[in-house]
Amino acid sequence: MRPSKGTSKTKEGEIVSVVRFRLEPTKEQEQKLFRTFYLCRKLYNHALEERIIIYRENGVSIRYTDQQNRLPVWKQSQPEYKEVHSQVLQNVLQRLDQAFINFFEKRTRFPRFKNKFRYRSITYPQARLGYFHKDGYVSLPKIGLVRMIAHQPFDPTAVKIINVKFHDGKWYANLTYATESVPLITNTNNAVGIDLGLLSLIATSDGDFFANPKWLQKSEKRLKRKQRQLSRKKKGSNNREKAKHHLQAIHDHVANQRKDHLHKVSRSLVNRYDLICMEDLLVKGMMKNHRLAKSIANAGWGRLATYIEYKAKFVGKRVVKVPPHYTSQLCSGGCGTIVKKDLSVRIHKCPKCGLEIDRDTNAAINILRRGLEILRQAG
Ligand SMILES: [Zn+2]
Known part of the structure; x- marks a missing residue:
């Protein structure tokens, strides 16, 4: 006992x-x-x-x-x-x-x-x-x-x-x-900005990328195949009922794999950094743009943000949410230039200071700066 x-x-x-x-x-x-x-x-x-x-x-x-x-x-x-x-x-x-x-x-x-x-x-x-x-x-x-x-x-x-x-x-x-509550870590030296990307899941201000894993894409493909198999089975037949049951199990399984991955990414960020700055999600607004909607839903941004927030809270680390305006257009080199680019342009190239950097990394650096500024103003 x-x-x-x-x-x-x-x-x-x-x-x-x-x-x-x-x-x-x-x-x-x-x-x-x-x-x-x-x-x-x-x-x-x-x-x-x-x-x-x-x-x-x-x-x-x-x-x-x-x-x-x-x-x-x-x-x-x-x-x-x-x-x-x-x-x-x-x-x-x-x-x-x-x-x-x-x-x-x-x-x-x-x-x-x-x-x-x-x-x-x-x-x-x-x-x-x-x-x-x-x-x-x-x-x-x-x-x-x-x-x-x-x-x-x-x-x-x-x-x-x-x-x-x-x-x-x-x-x-x-x-x-x-028996012990967790004290808040107020250190701002070990801070990161994260940009919720489209091609990769996220980009960090340190230049790292977290990808949507291949095995997850594979699982999703297998799920679709099973769905097709089910539609070929006779309605009301025993086989169809059995297949339906299995399909539900696989569907749940893939959904959990997706969540597991987001747990892993959020845990790794919270372990590594004391302060995490990210965009105040405009997912709702962005969803209106049809082309983007699918990627956003797949990447599970909202869920990732939630996971990061509660994991950080649990160990006394801070999350700052910043307004997302111009984070991808503004040059992070410090020259203040707005470099207009549409979504197909993957590299930020600044005509003024010459900075050349991945567009999502550029955005992540801007998000970090803005987060630190918000903290400074809050005292
Ligand atoms: Zn510049």
């Missing part, structure tokens, strides 16, 4: 502690908890089976988000799952995902189907202050107000995760909470 108290660091560097308290559920609450274990275990085994089948038939490994997206469908076909809190169900799929990660990183054997002796806990992954009551009770959604023996003081406002466990005939609550 987990120790009653411990400290560890999460992947992103936040300090967390776990404290364990005894729970004393009533007979009725106990029945509900066991019933919840049963339903969660059934979902776990179903999700494991689904991963195995899809891998065998398509050679594609589906993952957490793939399966989470289909939870509503599962709940519709199995109404008894209304008895279980939705976050608890999501956590079931997260556990399975972790089991696969452990396996792929060679820490454990291939995930096993669980019998009732191997599934004896549930987790509320997004606990809120409202769960805790002063008089020694914890309010577990869909279970009830359960007596909790807090044998030491703890800060209910910081609790992030509640894990309820049955072990050796006793009930426990493991509370995970953050």
